[in-house]
Amino acid sequence: MHPVLTIAKYELLRSVTQMRRDLLPVAVGLFLLLVLVTGFAAESGMHLSDGLYTIGVDDHGLATIVAGDPRFVVYQVDGATLARERGAYDLVVIDGQARGAATPRGQAALKALRNDYAGYVAAVYSAEPDLFAAYPLWVDAEELRSELDFEATGAGQQVGLRPGTGAPVPEGTIEQVTAPPAGIGVTAEELRRELVQDASTDDRLARYTDVLQSGTMGEYRTPAQLSPPLPFDSIVLIFVFIFPLYFSSQFFMMAIMNERIDRRGEALLAAPVHPALLLLGKALPYLAGMLLVSTVLLLVLGAPLVILAALLPVILFFLAAALLIGMTARSFKELSFVSIFFSTVATSYLFFPSVFANVHVIALVSPMTLVVYALQGTPITLSDYLYSTVLFYLVSGVLFFAGARNFTEERLFSQSRPLTRIREFIGSALSDRHPYASLSLLSALLIPFVFMAQMMALTLFFNLPMPWSVLLLLVAAAFIEELAKSLGLYALLAKRERFRSWRVLVPAAAVIAIGFLAGEKLLLLATLAQITESVFGAVLFTSLQALWMPLLLHLAGVLIVGGVVLAGGRRAYIPGLLLATGVHVLYNLAVLRGAIG
Amino acid sequence: MNRRHVTLIAKKELRGLSQERTILLAVLLQVFVAVFSSFLMVGLTSLYDPAALSRSVTTEYGIGYAGNESPLLARLEAADGVRVYPMDLSTALQALRERKLSAVVHSPDTRPDGEEPVKLTLYTLQNDLTASVLNVRLKEVLGAYEAELRELRADRLESTPIPLRLPVPRGAEFFEFVYGLLVPLLVLMPAIIAAALIIDLITEEYQQRTLETLLATPVTFTEALWGKVAACLVLVPLQAGAWLGLLGLNGIRVAAPVEIVLHATAASAVLVLLGALVSLHYRERTSAQFVFSTGLVVVMLLALAMPANPLNLIAQLSVGAAGAGHWGVLAGVAAFALLLGWVMTRYARVVARAFVEG
Numbered sequence: 001m002h003p004v005l006t007i008a009k010y011e012l013l014r015s016v017t018q019m020r021r022d023l024l025p026v027a028v029g030l031f032l033l034l035v036l037v038t039g040f041a042a043e044s045g046m047h048l049s050d051g052l053y054t055i056g057v058d059d060h061g062l063a064t065i066v067a068g069d070p071r072f073v074v075y076q077v078d079g080a081t082l083a084r085e086r087g088a089y090d091l092v093v094i095d096g097q098a099r100g101a102a103t104p105r106g107q108a109a110l111k112a113l114r115n116d117y118a119g120y121v122a123a124v125y126s127a128e129p130d131l132f133a134a135y136p137l138w139v140d141a142e143e144l145r146s147e148l149d150f151e152a153t154g155a156g157q158q159v160g161l162r163p164g165t166g167a168p169v170p171e172g173t174i175e176q177v178t179a180p181p182a183g184i185g186v187t188a189e190e191l192r193r194e195l196v197q198d199a200s201t202d203d204r205l206a207r208y209t210d211v212l213q214s215g216t217m218g219e220y221r222t223p224a225q226l227s228p229p230l231p232f233d234s235i236v237l238i239f240v241f242i243f244p245l246y247f248s249s250q251f252f253m254m255a256i257m258n259e260r261i262d263r264r265g266e267a268l269l270a271a272p273v274h275p276a277l278l279l280l281g282k283a284l285p286y287l288a289g290m291l292l293v294s295t296v297l298l299l300v301l302g303a304p305l306v307i308l309a310a311l312l313p314v315i316l317f318f319l320a321a322a323l324l325i326g327m328t329a330r331s332f333k334e335l336s337f338v339s340i341f342f343s344t345v346a347t348s349y350l351f352f353p354s355v356f357a358n359v360h361v362i363a364l365v366s367p368m369t370l371v372v373y374a375l376q377g378t379p380i381t382l383s384d385y386l387y388s389t390v391l392f393y394l395v396s397g398v399l400f401f402a403g404a405r406n407f408t409e410e411r412l413f414s415q416s417r418p419l420t421r422i423r424e425f426i427g428s429a430l431s432d433r434h435p436y437a438s439l440s441l442l443s444a445l446l447i448p449f450v451f452m453a454q455m456m457a458l459t460l461f462f463n464l465p466m467p468w469s470v471l472l473l474l475v476a477a478a479f480i481e482e483l484a485k486s487l488g489l490y491a492l493l494a495k496r497e498r499f500r501s502w503r504v505l506v507p508a509a510a511v512i513a514i515g516f517l518a519g520e521k522l523l524l525l526a527t528l529a530q531i532t533e534s535v536f537g538a539v540l541f542t543s544l545q546a547l548w549m550p551l552l553l554h555l556a557g558v559l560i561v562g563g564v565v566l567a568g569g570r571r572a573y574i575p576g577l578l579l580a581t582g583v584h585v586l587y588n589l590a591v592l593r594g595a596i597g
Numbered sequence: 598m599n600r601r602h603v604t605l606i607a608k609k610e611l612r613g614l615s616q617e618r619t620i621l622l623a624v625l626l627q628v629f630v631a632v633f634s635s636f637l638m639v640g641l642t643s644l645y646d647p648a649a650l651s652r653s654v655t656t657e658y659g660i661g662y663a664g665n666e667s668p669l670l671a672r673l674e675a676a677d678g679v680r681v682y683p684m685d686l687s688t689a690l691q692a693l694r695e696r697k698l699s700a701v702v703h704s705p706d707t708r709p710d711g712e713e714p715v716k717l718t719l720y721t722l723q724n725d726l727t728a729s730v731l732n733v734r735l736k737e738v739l740g741a742y743e744a745e746l747r748e749l750r751a752d753r754l755e756s757t758p759i760p761l762r763l764p765v766p767r768g769a770e771f772f773e774f775v776y777g778l779l780v781p782l783l784v785l786m787p788a789i790i791a792a793a794l795i796i797d798l799i800t801e802e803y804q805q806r807t808l809e810t811l812l813a814t815p816v817t818f819t820e821a822l823w824g825k826v827a828a829c830l831v832l833v834p835l836q837a838g839a840w841l842g843l844l845g846l847n848g849i850r851v852a853a854p855v856e857i858v859l860h861a862t863a864a865s866a867v868l869v870l871l872g873a874l875v876s877l878h879y880r881e882r883t884s885a886q887f888v889f890s891t892g893l894v895v896v897m898l899l900a901l902a903m904p905a906n907p908l909n910l911i912a913q914l915s916v917g918a919a920g921a922g923h924w925g926v927l928a929g930v931a932a933f934a935l936l937l938g939w940v941m942t943r944y945a946r947v948v949a950r951a952f953v954e955g
Contacts (some may be wrong), residue, residue, distance in 0.1 A: 023884050030891040037895050041902040047909050048901060049777030052918050061759045070904075071773075097762045105916055108772030114763050124758045132714040133753035136746035137739065140718045144694055167682035168659065168697035176687050179664060180718045182705035220716070223739035226732045247890070254883040261804055332797035332804075332882055333614060337622045340790065344626055460632075 003273045007281025011255065015285070045070070053109035056082045056089040059096070065120045071112055118224065126195040131188040138184060138191075138220040184220060191220065237301065237375060238351060238368050241311060244293045246343050249318035252286040256326030257335055260412050269409060276404035283319050290315045303375060309385070310370035313392035314350065320399035321346070327403060327412065328421050349456050364388045365455045391455070394448035394523075401445075405429055427491040435492060435499065439508055440515030442488040447519035450484045478584035482577055485512055485554060486561040490573055493565055505562045513554035553587050556580075598823065602816045606824025607831070610798055614828075623790060623836070630783070631843045658699040658731055661689030665706040669717075669742050673702070676738045679731075693720055700731050710749040772916075775849055780915045781908040783844075784857060787836035788865030789893070791829040792872040796885045798825045799876040808952070818949035819942055822873060826941075829869050830862065837861040852917035856927075860914070863927055864907050866934035868893070873941055877948055 050070045057063040058079040066072050077085075079094045086092050090109040091100050100110030125134035259265030268278060294311050298304070321342055329335035353366040363369040367388045373380050406412075406425050414421065429445075431438040457476040461469045489508060492499050499508075557580040564576030614620050658679050662670055663686035673681040684692070689701040701720040707713055717739070721731065747754075799822070802808040811821055841854045851857065872889050879885040900906040910926055913919035 018881070020879055020881070020884060023879070023888070026888055027891065030888065030895060033895050034891065034898075037898045037902070041898045044902045046901050047904045047906060048781065049773055049912055050904055050909050051913055052773070052777060052916055054918070059759070062761060065759075071777075093761065096760050098764065100764070100766060104768055104772055105918075107766040107768055110764065110766040112773070114766065117761050117763065121758045124756060128754055128756070130750075130753045130755075132712065133750040134747065135743070136709075136714055136750055137743040138714050138716050139739065140716055142718055142720045144690065144720055144722055167661075167684055168692045170688060170691035170695050170697060172691055172695060174687050174691045177690060179686055180703055180705070180716075182707050182713070182716060184714055184716050223736055223743050226736045226739065247887070250886065251883055254886075258804075262806070330617065331613075332801045333794060334617055336793045336797050337620070337790075340793065341622045341626050344630065348629075 003271075004277050004281040004284065007271075007273070007278060008284035011282050012285045015251070015255065053090040053105065053112065054088070055091040055093070055109065055113070056085070057093045058082055059093065062093055062096075065116060066113065069112065069116050072109070122195065122224070126192055131192055135191070135195075135222050137223060139223065139226060140180070140220055186220065195222070237303075238354060238371060240301075241294065241297060241307075241371065242314075242347060242350065242368075244297070245290055245311070245315055245318055246347075248286055248290045248293065249315075249322040250339065252283060252319055253322035253326040253335065253339060255282060255286075256323055257329060257332075260327075263413055265412060266409070269407075269412075274404075275407035276400075279323065279400070279404055279407060283323070287315065287319060290319075306380070307371050307374050310367045310374065310389065313389040313396065314367055316396040317346070317392045317399075320396040320403070323403040324399055324425075327406065328425075330415055345456075349452075365391075365458065367392060390523075391448050391452050395452055398445050398448060402429065423491050423494055426487055427495045430488065430492055430495065432496070435504075436507060436511045439488050439492065440511040443485055443512045443515040444519030446484040446487065447516065447523055450480055450520075451523065453480045474588055475581070475585055478588060479577075479581045481516075481554075482557050482561065482580040482584055485516055485558050486573075486577060486580070488512060489558060489562050490565065490570075493562070494570060500566060502563075502566065505559070505566060509555055509558035509562055512558050513551055516554050517551055553584065557584055598817075598820055602820040603824045603827060606816060606821050607827040610825055610828035611831070620832075624839075627786075627836070627839060627843065630786075631840075631847065658734070659697065660731075661692060661698045661701040662704070663689050663701060664704040667704045667709070667715075668745060669702070669704055669738075672738050672742055676734070678734050679738075690720060693722065696722070700735075709746055715746060775844075776916045777912050780844065780849075780851060780857075781911040783840045784837050784861045784911055785864070785908065787833045787840070788861060788868050790836070791833050791865050792868040792889065792893070793886070794832075795825060795829045795869045795872045796876045796882065796889060798829070799873060800880060800882040800885055803880040804882065812949070812952070818952070819945040822877075822941065822945050826869055826873060826938075830866060833862050833865045834858045851915045853914040853919070856914050856919075856923065857911050860907050860911055860923070860927055860930075863930040863934060867930060867937060868896075870934060870937035870941055871896075874937070874944065877941070877944055 047070065051073050052071050054073045054075065055066055056075045056077050057066065058077065060076065063074055063076045067074050075089070082089075082092050082094050086099070087101070089101070090103070090106045091098060091113060093099075093113075098110065098113060100106040100113075128134040259268060269275075271278065273281075291308065291312075294308060294315070295305070298307055322339075325335065325338050325342065329338055350366045350368045353363045354368040354372050364384060364387055370380055370385065370388055372378075373384075402425055406428055411421075411424065411428070414424075416424070426442070429438065429442055454477050457473055457480070461472045461476070489505075489512060492508065498504075560580040560583060561573070561576040564572045564579065568575070660673065660679050660681050661684045662673065662681050663684055670681065670683065673679060682689075682698075684701075686701070686703055689698060692698045693701050699721070703718040703720070705716055705718075707715045709715065719735070802811060812818060816824075837858050838854070841851050841857065844851060871892065872885075875889045875892070876882075876885040879888065901908060905922065905926060907926060907930060910919055910923045914923065
């Protein structure tokens with residue numbers, strides 16, 4: 001048998017025999033309970049925002065409409081009394097006129113009432129026999145692809161859509177199009193069915209935000225359905241997929257941690273197998289288990305199995321991160337905190353972009369958007385797949401490499417501080433005999449992390465209004481790049497006394513800059529074409545237009561950090577980093593000004 | 598049970614936490630979630646309701662209007678934030694492709710009071726944020742046009758809805774998201790962290806084989822357990838309070854912070870003691886965490902399915918809508934925690950006896 005399989009078998013046996021005998025029945029029992037409770041919760045609804053508002057109504061019919069909404073505590077009182085005691089309610093309705101109290105709560109109550117009333121009106125209208133009298137206006141939304149990509153803006157064209165005084169005159173040749181037919185081509189009954197279906201999915205997340213319209217993307221929409229739909233059901237399903245994966249990766253994390261308790265892993269380390277194969281064998285049962293769980297979930301939900309392809313990079317990423325966390329945590333507490341922190345950040349990265357799945361291409365930074373697409377039936381192209389998963393594959397690969405490289409007695413059983421350990425982990429990737437070559441390689445290997453962190457910043461800042469989003473992104477992107485470039489250098493300077501000189505620093509900075517630029521170029525060309533087309537792309541990747549300018553910029557950044565550390569010692573690292581970031585931001589601003597004007 | 602011993606153990610565990618500085622991660626996590634959720638909110642507001650960000654400059658969007666003349670044209674001309682140009686469809690579409698327009702509307706020659714519906718065609722750019730912003734702006738105009746058309750066809754309608762005049766609400770875009778979801782869930786997070794912590798503290802003694810050393814001291818097993826529980830519980834009001842403070846900094850005022858912290862602490866006492874019982878039984882982190890987490894999901898779902906659950910009460914308290922009934926629920930949760938505490942004490946004695954006897 002192949003050594004990897006032997007170790008996998010051993011790992012599987014160990015985890016089965018180490019379990020207490022009652023764990024399996026308890027787990028099955030809990031699972032059954034979970035199914036029961038889920039059924040019960042679905043039946044009775046979630047009571048999270050019950051009774052937030054009080055409303056006084058003088059009309060029985062209107063009171064019945066509101067009574068169906070648990071957010072309201074409804075009082076039916078006659079109009080005169082209501083007018084006198086208005087202050088006692090968040091909202092009063094007298095003679096068909098609603099008035100909300102001038103508090104946030106009163107206004108929110110008003111908003112809730114508007115939604116409820118709109119739902120009621122829609123229910124009345126969609127039951128009309130003559131649907132086209134009740135809904136006389138339908139909108140057919142067509143999307144065009146712009147001919148103007150972002151590169152064109154560099155040539156002096158305007159990005160913004162500021163209208164001038166007269167009607168705009170296109171420069172290109174006008175392609176004659178025939179006017180769309182006036183007929184709708186769908187029967188009223190089909191449209192009615194969509195309307196009813198839409199109403200039933202209307203109140204869930206919309207309750208919390210009130211601005212999001214959830215709904216099926218039918219061909220035709222009424223004006224009320226015009227906002228882009230939030231893929232709510234699919235987003236909930238994302239959690240159904242992420243949680244089991246997160247759990248299973250916890251088991252792997254613990255299996256690695258267990259090898260370190262009482263130096264139990266000595267036997268494993270003594271095996272005549274390469275550490276990479278050892279880790280592969282140990283991870284195999286968990287990988288198989290996670291794939292199995294996902295497949296079962298997909299089959300139960302009746303979802304397309306293509307989703308597995310989108311989940312695979314996420315699974316690998318979770319496993320690789322679990323490996324490193326399990327190798328570095330000093331105690332169970334630290335393991336818990338680090339893994340909770342990691343999972344929150346990772347889940348945000350995976351989850352939040354997919355909220356925008358139907359709005360903007362930026363959503364594709366998360367593989368979970370692919371899951372949403374697959375569930376919705378939106379076709380996925382190969383370039384979409386590459387674009388949203390390649391970073392996950394690369395980062396997992398590099399993390400796994402770091403784990404294998406450091407899977408030694410010295411690293412596993414050390415109890416130094418986390419920051420020291422990180423430095424040691426990076427340091428062991430640097431070879432003593434070929435310091436320059438390994439520095440260059442290291443900075444190229446860090447590129448996927450840089451991109452991932454920048455994407456994280458992008459999803460975070462993308463939400464802010466325009467000037468702020470770009471500015472914050474600029475600073476964050478510069479900081480992340482300078483940090484990544486200086487990490488290897490810092491580890492090298494801390495590792496060996498003999499490297500601490502200007503004679504080493506200058507060539508070291510040069511090879512780092514070259515490695516970084518090469519990695520950046522390669523990865524960008526391969527994948528990120530879609531992002532680079534948008535204005536955010538210009539902010540993140542300004543340093544890519546010409547080759548020698550960014551090379552100088554990268555070189556200057558590393559030299560600044562290295563020089564400050566040489567002059568001021570290791571404590572000067574942070575100030576040096578900030579200085580380099582400042583220079584980087586100024587450079588980017590200058591380039592952007594030239595590009596956008 | 599000796600109270601000094603319990604405090605001693607609690608202090609030891611807290612010191613361990615602060616020495617490892619892992620607690621910093623928990624703080625960082627709080628800040629991260631707070632920043633992320635408030636950023637997300639600002640973003641969603643500006644995306645779906647641009648009027649909400651009135652301070653930012655309102656840009657005008659150019660729209661091409663093609664096809665039949667209709668009252669819609671006048672309505673669009675009167676609308677804020679858009680500028681309409683009546684144009685030929687082919688020219689307008691080319692201008693849109695060149696980004697000289699933000700959208701093109703085509704109106705058919707359907708009679709306003711005809712049998713057939715009026716089908717507008719709305720052209721926007723793919724993958725462009727202006728499209729969704731524009732949709733929001735057009736929604737109101739098109740809604741008013743729809744009402745006008747509906748009025749013309751009113752004689753064909755069988756029933757009319759009960760009339761209700763509603764003013765446009767001001768502010769409060771995310772009131773329910775913040776108070777009905779964010780506040781209760783954020784306040785609950787420290788409770789879950791505390792429960793994860795107690796499992797670590799107990800199983801670590803077993804797995805690192807430090808239990809014998811601990812029991813060789815004058816501290817009994819029961820005292821040690823209570824010390825650990827106390828250390829975890831002390832953190833909850835601190836973290837929950839910090840959350841409420843952070844929310845306050847974000848401009849989100851919470852009505853009854855003291856009551857909310859009390860509810861959070863009582864609920865986490867239940868969770869921490871459940872965690873302690875599970876880890877006493879399994880003595881091994883993987884199994885204990887697994888069983889506890891699955892159980893936690895069951896308990897949470899069950900609680901949420903019931904009216905007047907602590908999370909709902911926290912939401913009501915945060916907006917100042919809770920009646921005096923919440924004290925009853927608080928007492929109930931506290932009583933349940935006491936019962937669990939009693940069970941844990943009994944269980945700990947059994948475990949300790951078994952340990953001493955071999």
